[in-house]
Amino acid sequence: MGTIDIQRDKEPHIRKLDLLFQTGRIVAVKIFPGHDTIYPTDKRLVPVYELCIKYDLPIVIHTGASSKKPEAAKYNDPKHIVKVAKRFPTLKIVIAHYFWPKVEYCHELTKPYANIYFDTSGLADDEVIEETGLDKIKKVLTLTVEQRPNSVVFGTDYAMCNIKKHVALIESLAIRREFKEMIFSKNSIQLFKLRLK
Numbered sequence: 340m341g342t343i344d345i346q347r348d349k350e351p352h353i354r355k356l357d358l359l360f361q362t363g364r365i366v367a368v369k370i371f372p373g374h375d376t377i378y379p380t381d382k383r384l385v386p387v388y389e390l391c392i393k394y395d396l397p398i399v400i401h402t403g404a405s406s407k408k409p410e411a412a413k414y415n416d417p418k419h420i421v422k423v424a425k426r427f428p429t430l431k432i433v434i435a436h437y438f439w440p441k442v443e444y445c446h447e448l449t450k451p452y453a454n455i456y457f458d459t460s461g462l463a464d465d466e467v468i469e470e471t472g473l474d475k476i477k478k479v480l481t482l483t484v485e486q487r488p489n490s491v492v493f494g495t496d497y498a499m500c501n502i503k504k505h506v507a508l509i510e511s512l513a514i515r516r517e518f519k520e521m522i523f524s525k526n527s528i529q530l531f532k533l534r535l536k
Contacts (some may be wrong), residue, residue, distance in 0.1 A: 341478050349383065353386045353387070356368065356387065356390055357390055357393075360390060360393075360394040360396065361394075363387070363534075365396075365535065366531040367391075367396055367397045367398065367399050367433070367530060367531060368387055368390075368391060368398050368399070369398075369399040369400070369401065369435070370384065370387075370398065370399070370400055370401065372399045372400065372401065372402075372411075372414035372415040372419070373398075373401065373405065373408070373411030373413075373414040373415045374401065374405075374408075374411060375414075376377065376414065377414065378414055378419050379400055379415070379419045379420050379422075380419050380422050380423060388427050388430050389425070391430055391431070392427060392429050392430050393497075394497070395431070395532070396431070396531065396532065397430075397431035397432065397433045397456065397530055397531065398430060398431070398432055398433070398487050399433040399435055400415060400420055400432060400433065400434055400435060401415055401435050401436065401456070402415040402416075402417065402434050402435060402436050402438040402439075402445070402533055403415065403422050403435075403436040403437070403439040403440075403461070403467075404440060404470065407439060412438070412441075414439070417445045417449055418435065418448060419450045419523060420432060420434060420449070420455070421448055421449060421452065421455075421516070423501060424449075424452045424454050424455050425452075427454075427531065428454055431454055431456065431530065432450065432452075432454060432455050432456065433456045433457065433458055433492065434455060434456070435457075435458050435459070435460055435461075435496075436460060436461040436462065436467075436496075437457055437459075437462060437479065438475075439461065439462065439467045439470065439471045439476075440467070440470040440472075441472035442471055442475055442476060443451060443475060443478075443479060445479075446479045446482060447484060450483075450486060453487070455490070456489075456490045456491070456492060456526075456530060457483060457491050457492070458493070458494035459491065459492070459493055459494045459495075459505060459508065459509065459522070460494030460496035460505070461494075461496050461499075461500060462476050462480070462505070462508060463500065463501065463504035463505040463507065463508040464486040464500055464501075464504075476508070477511065477512055480508075480509075480512055481512050481513060481514055484512070484514050484518050484522070485514065487528075488517075488521055488526075489521065489526050489529065490526070491521075491522050491526060492522065492526045492527045492530060493509065493523050493526075493527065495525070508525075509522050509523065
């Protein structure tokens with residue numbers, strides 16, 4: 340894990356990213372709109388998106404509310420992510436945290452886009468469940484998996500989250516065992532092109 344600064348003199352950073360992708364040292368890039376005052380549509384991110392497309396690896400986008408910084412959600416609203424998905428239809432985009440607490444809104448807005456994926460990180464946290472509602476989280480995850488079984492990947496925001504609670508959340512979904520196995524491993528292996536020994 341590392342940090343790339345694209346705000347100043349971005350060319351060396353883009354070259355570094357390219358090398359990291361090329362050598363297989365990274366399998367994705369994550370951006371933090373909201374934590375950083377940047378929208379996913381910011382033109383400075385275009386070279387990063389183009390690299391992800393070049394290597395057929397995803398961009399992961401932090402989304403959702405923050406108890407310490409509620410205004411952060413305006414930067415990572417899925418309406419901005421949808422614009423990126425439309426402009427770059429071959430870019431694989433992972434929405435982290437399903438834009439909690441507005442998971443239903445996120446689902447409705449993004450369901451037409453086959454290049455948008457979701458991770459489950461944070462969704463089993465007490466704060467997220469309290470703000471969003473466990474029934475809503477389970478309903479949206481179930482709908483998402485039933486519509487596109489390959490679109491959900493297991494996440495925990497390690498070491499921020501309790502892994503057992505995240506496993507229990509997936510196990511509690513009323514979906515086929517096959518789909519649960521896809522969430523736990525198969526989808527990630529395919530999406531991130533993981534080479535497991």
